[in-house]
Amino acid sequence: MSCCGTNPGYDEIDEVSRLVSTKLAAFLKTLRDNGFPVGLAEGQDAASLMGAGYAAKPGLLRSAFKHLFSARKSDWEKFDGIFDAFWLGKRVRSRSIAAGLAKAANNPSLKSLQDADARQAGSQSATDQIPSPDDAPEGRSGEGRMEGASRAESLAEVDFRKLADPDQIEQAHAAAAQLAKTMRTRLSRRDLARRRGYRLNLRRTIHNNISHGGVPIDLVMRRRKQKPLRLVILLDASGSMSLYTGVFLRFIHGVLDEFREAEAFLFHTRLAYVSGAMKEKDAGRALDRLSLLAQGAGGGTKIGESLKTFNRWHAARVIHSRTVVMIVSDGYETGDAALLGREMAALAKRCRRIVWLNPMMAWEGYAPVAAGIKAALPHIDLYAPANTLQSLTALEPYLARL
Amino acid sequence: MKNREQIAQGLAACGYIADADLATAVSLMQLLRRPLLLEGEAGVGKTEVAKALAAVHATELIRLQCYEGLDQSAALYEWNYQRQLLAIQAHRGSDADSIEDQIFSEKYLLERPLLAAIRRAQPPVLLIDEIDRADDEFEAFLLELLSDFQVSIPELGTIVATTIPHVVLTSNGTRELSDALRRRCLYHYVDYPDVEREARIIMARIDGASASLSLQIARMVESIRKEELRKVPGVAETLDWAAALVGLDVRDLHDAPETVHETLMCLLKTQEDRARVTREVAERLLGKVA
Numbered sequence: 001m002s003c004c005g006t007n008p009g010y011d012e013i014d015e016v017s018r019l020v021s022t023k024l025a026a027f028l029k030t031l032r033d034n035g036f037p038v039g040l041a042e043g044q045d046a047a048s049l050m051g052a053g054y055a056a057k058p059g060l061l062r063s064a065f066k067h068l069f070s071a072r073k074s075d076w077e078k079f080d081g082i083f084d085a086f087w088l089g090k091r092v093r094s095r096s097i098a099a100g101l102a103k104a105a106n107n108p109s110l111k112s113l114q115d116a117d118a119r120q121a122g123s124q125s126a127t128d129q130i131p132s133p134d135d136a137p138e139g140r141s142g143e144g145r146m147e148g149a150s151r152a153e154s155l156a157e158v159d160f161r162k163l164a165d166p167d168q169i170e171q172a173h174a175a176a177a178q179l180a181k182t183m184r185t186r187l188s189r190r191d192l193a194r195r196r197g198y199r200l201n202l203r204r205t206i207h208n209n210i211s212h213g214g215v216p217i218d219l220v221m222r223r224r225k226q227k228p229l230r231l232v233i234l235l236d237a238s239g240s241m242s243l244y245t246g247v248f249l250r251f252i253h254g255v256l257d258e259f260r261e262a263e264a265f266l267f268h269t270r271l272a273y274v275s276g277a278m279k280e281k282d283a284g285r286a287l288d289r290l291s292l293l294a295q296g297a298g299g300g301t302k303i304g305e306s307l308k309t310f311n312r313w314h315a316a317r318v319i320h321s322r323t324v325v326m327i328v329s330d331g332y333e334t335g336d337a338a339l340l341g342r343e344m345a346a347l348a349k350r351c352r353r354i355v356w357l358n359p360m361m362a363w364e365g366y367a368p369v370a371a372g373i374k375a376a377l378p379h380i381d382l383y384a385p386a387n388t389l390q391s392l393t394a395l396e397p398y399l400a401r402l
Numbered sequence: 403m404k405n406r407e408q409i410a411q412g413l414a415a416c417g418y419i420a421d422a423d424l425a426t427a428v429s430l431m432q433l434l435r436r437p438l439l440l441e442g443e444a445g446v447g448k449t450e451v452a453k454a455l456a457a458v459h460a461t462e463l464i465r466l467q468c469y470e471g472l473d474q475s476a477a478l479y480e481w482n483y484q485r486q487l488l489a490i491q492a493h494r495g496s497d498a499d500s501i502e503d504q505i506f507s508e509k510y511l512l513e514r515p516l517l518a519a520i521r522r523a524q525p526p527v528l529l530i531d532e533i534d535r536a537d538d539e540f541e542a543f544l545l546e547l548l549s550d551f552q553v554s555i556p557e558l559g560t561i562v563a564t565t566i567p568h569v570v571l572t573s574n575g576t577r578e579l580s581d582a583l584r585r586r587c588l589y590h591y592v593d594y595p596d597v598e599r600e601a602r603i604i605m606a607r608i609d610g611a612s613a614s615l616s617l618q619i620a621r622m623v624e625s626i627r628k629e630e631l632r633k634v635p636g637v638a639e640t641l642d643w644a645a646a647l648v649g650l651d652v653r654d655l656h657d658a659p660e661t662v663h664e665t666l667m668c669l670l671k672t673q674e675d676r677a678r679v680t681r682e683v684a685e686r687l688l689g690k691v692a
Contacts, residue, residue, distance in 0.1 A: 037585045045434050052433060060406075063426040068434070071584035073441060076591040203475075206483045214487040263578075275578075317575045 020055075021047065027086050034082055035276070037071050058088060074276075173250040175389050180254025229399065230261035232318050232351075234310065236329030238268040238301035244359045244387070248328050251392065253278050253286055263318045266290070267306035273314065303333050303372055304340035311346050319351050324399060328357045328386065333372025341375030348379040355395070357386035405429055409458065418447070418454030419595075419602045427590045428455065437548055437569035439584065442592030445636020447603075448572040451592070452529035455568060462526040464567070466515040468536035474543065478553060480512045506557040516544075520551055520563035528567040534577040545583050595637065597624050603637060604644045611648050618655045619644050621691045622662075626669060629679060629687075635669040643668035659688060 024046060031038050045068055049055075054064045062083045070076045204220035212218075233252050237245050252264045256278045266272045280286035319325070325347060333340055348354055356376065360366050362385035368377060377383065382398060385391050410425040420428075431438050440448040456463035466477055486505040493501050513521070519528040533541065547553065551563035571587060573579060595603060600620035604611050611619075623640045635643075646665045652658045663684045670676045679687075 037581050039585060042585070045436075049430070049433070060426065063423050064430055066423075067427045067430055067438075067588040067590055070589040070591075071581065071587075072589070073591050076589060203480075203483065206487065207481065210483065210486060210490070213490060317578075320576070 020050065024050070030082065030086055031069055034078070036069050036075055038069055042068060061087075169246065172247055172389065176247050176251040176392070177254035177257075179389065179392055180251055180257070228261050228322070230263070230318075230320060230323040231255060231399075232323055232325045233262070233264045234271075234306070234325065234327045234329075235264065235266050236268070236301060236303070236327075237266050238332075240301065240330050240332050241328075241359070244328075248386075249278075249287060249290070263314075265306075265310060265314070267301075267303070267310075269300055269302050269305075271306040271309040271314075300334035301329070301332055302335035303329060303331070303376075304335050304337070304343055307340065307343035307347060311343055311350075315347070315350055321352065323351045324353045324355060325351045326355045326357065328359075330358055330360045331356075331368065331370050331373030331376065333370065333375075337371035337375045340372050341379075344376045344379040353381040354379060355382045355384065355398075356380045357384055357395075359385065359387040361385035362387045362391070412458040413454050414606070416454045416457035417606050418450055419599055419606055420451075420454075421595070421599060424451070424590060424592075427588055430588055431568060434588070435566060437571055437587045439571045439573065439579075439587035439589050440592050441573050441575060441589070443594070443634065443636060444574055445638040446592045446594055447637045448592050449529065449531060452527055452531075452570040452572075455570065456527040459525075459527065459568065461524055462522065463529060464515050464519045464526050465529045465531060467531045468533050468540070470535055470537065472536045472540055476514060477516050477540070478514050478547075479517045479555060480514065481506075481557075482510045482512050486510050508558075511555075511558070516547060517553055517561070519567040519569075520553070520565070521561070522565055522567070525565040526567050528569045530569065530571045532574055532576075533571045533583075534573040534575060534579060538580070541580055541583055545580075545586060548586060594627060594634075597621055600624070600637065600640060604641065607641050608644045608648055611644055612653070615647070615653060615655070616644070618691050619647065622655060622687060623669065625687045625690055626679065629683070631670070631675045631678065633671050633675060635671075639669045639671070655688060655691060659685060662688060 024043070028038050028043050028046070046065060049064050049068070050061070055061050062080065065083060066076065066079045070079055201220045205216050205218070206214065208218050208220055209216050233255065235245065235248055235252060256262050256264055256275060263273075263275045264278050266274045274290055277289040278286050280289060344354070358368075358373070361368075361383070368374060368383075382395075384395065386395075406422075406425045406429045409428050410420050410422070413420045413425070413428075427438055430436070440451060442448055452465075453463060489505050489510070490501060493504070515528070519526055530544070533544070536544075548569060551566055552560055554560040594600075597617070597620045600623065601613070601616040604616040604619055605613060608616075619640065623635060623643070627634050643665060646668050647655075647661070650658075650661055650665070652661055655662055663681055666679060666684060667676070670679055
């Protein structure tokens with residue numbers, strides 16, 4: 001049972017067990033750092049497993065720990081790599097993990113990216129590809145209004161890309177998070193007001209009227225349970241959207257926090273499932289975790305292919321009959337537009353409504369002529385601009401009616 | 403440990419061919435007394451695990467099928483109101499206390515699966531099927547039950563478990579489960595079996611399936627799974643197909659390509675998939691099967 005071979009003395013056994021438990025504690029920490037939900041109870045169970053002889057063979061220990069520590073499929077899949085790297089010191093595995101990290105370090109993180117973009121926003125707005133002669137002056141007047149009496153009010157109407165100073169950006173982020181919060185409470189209260197039964201619940205009625213000797217005086221009604229509205233957000237994090245991703249990420253963070261049912265995905269050239277990372281309480285940390293997932297952000301956009309991945313692998317799980325899919329994208333498809341059309345049709349069949357938010361819609365002179373958005377338009381239920389906080393707020397009544 | 407092989411053999415004897423990982427999970431279940439959460443695509447045999455487990459332990463299988471709106475009265479216990487009312491009428495005129503004592507006794511208690519599972523003399527296997535279909539509230543309630551193994555009934559007092567059941571939960575992933583429940587459970591992801599294991603499953607389950615035919619079927623199914631399908635066939639579908647082929651007296655897939663194509667309906671359950679795997683595709687796949 002022991003892996004030491006010779007018969008060790010008591011002191012040595014003590015020493016060995018102390019080493020093992022230190023190593024185990026370090027392993028637990030590694031797991032926690034990798035996002036595994038490991039608590040004290042699991043640590044104790046792990047120790048008792050090692051005591052019960054599961055440590056005799058690495059394969060057996062790995063399998064046992066895998067069942068104990070994993071909580072979902074993603075954990076299940078990455079566990080072997082982490083275990084081998086930690087306990088067996090396998091170079092190949094550890095290098096592949098390290099490689100992922102290095103890549104993230106080389107790439108500009110999503111957060112720094114959007115901060116940088118936001119800083120440049122003022123100068124960039126003049127060179128945008130959409131002709132807008134009054135862009136620069138309006139930008140300045142927008143900043144001017146910031147100094148006025150009701151900051152929050154005016155902030156609501158300013159295009160996100162024209163926000164320049166970090167304070168304002170922070171304010172907009174906070175407002176977006178707050179907006180998500182109010183949307184949630186408003187929606188749930190509407191739900192409550194509708195509660196009224198239309199069928200009699202006989203069992204409950206008899207039960208409640210036992211005190212009346214079985215004469216049904218207090219009636220208990222039965223009603224259909226309303227499924228809460230589920231919001232699935234697909235956010236375009238490509239280069240052309242970079243001026244807006246920051247605010248929307250904060251909005252999504254707020255939505256995931258406040259809505260009972262919400263899921264978030266990020267896409268650029270491929271699709272990433274980000275609900276887990278976004279559930280981090282602290283918005284800053286959530287964005288940091290996200291930047292690891294969003295490698296390649298700021299490049300081209302393959303909306304069609306991302307949607308295909310979504311339909312194939314995620315749709316069955318995250319979409320039910322009361323689901324609104326919200327796609328936030330400018331619709332500049334660098335891939336195949338026909339594919340986008342097909343996938344949008346498939347998605348429209350599955351979910352209740354598709355809302356497409358296009359921040360560029362509010363730009364002057366914008367028309368949906370890009371091949372991608374043209375292919376997608378027939379399947380969209382609501383096509384709206386989302387370039388200001390106000391336009392985001394305007395969505396809420398629409399969602400409430402579903 | 404040594405009972406890991408025993409478990410694998412025991413499961414095999416009951417018609418469930420388990421991989422080494424699953425045998426470990428079952429042995430851990432006993433050692434740590436934690437519930438086992440099984441996730442995986444539909445039709446990979448999650449429910450079968452519980453059935454086989456009950457057979458191995460030679461014990462009862464108590465099944466709770468979850469659905470939306472499942473509540474305590476359907477899952478845990480309920481009073482038999484009709485009988486209570488009758489009793490009240492029958493004892494009209496007698497002392498109120500004595501009537502109360504009588505109608506709130508075991509005799510009028512209807513056991514539902516969860517209560518039944520903790521009151522058996524021999525620990526049963528409790529299968530909580532498709533937990534993801536139940537509501538969040540029910541999940542929270544279940545979590546409490548699974549950690550304390552006691553139920554309090556206001557009129558009767560607390561009922562403590564006489565035995566701790568072997569709990570198996572399954573989930574299809576229609577809803578994300580809470581972290582608390584996941585942490586409480588051992589986790590096992592049930593994947594599609596590899597060719598060899600699938601062939602052994604076919605041989606164990608279908609009478610009259612020869613080794614060579616089983617292997618051919620398993621290979622064919624594996625290559626079909628690699629096609630881009632909307633609904634990937636699970637083990638249950640494989641077994642249906644194997645049963646169909648055996649029933650139609652097919653000895654070798656290459657001898658009867660016609661029958662193979664016609665019986666593919668056992669595997670492909672949507673019109674799109676059916677259209678995708680045309681006669682030519684089926685023949686190409688068949689050609690790859692040695």
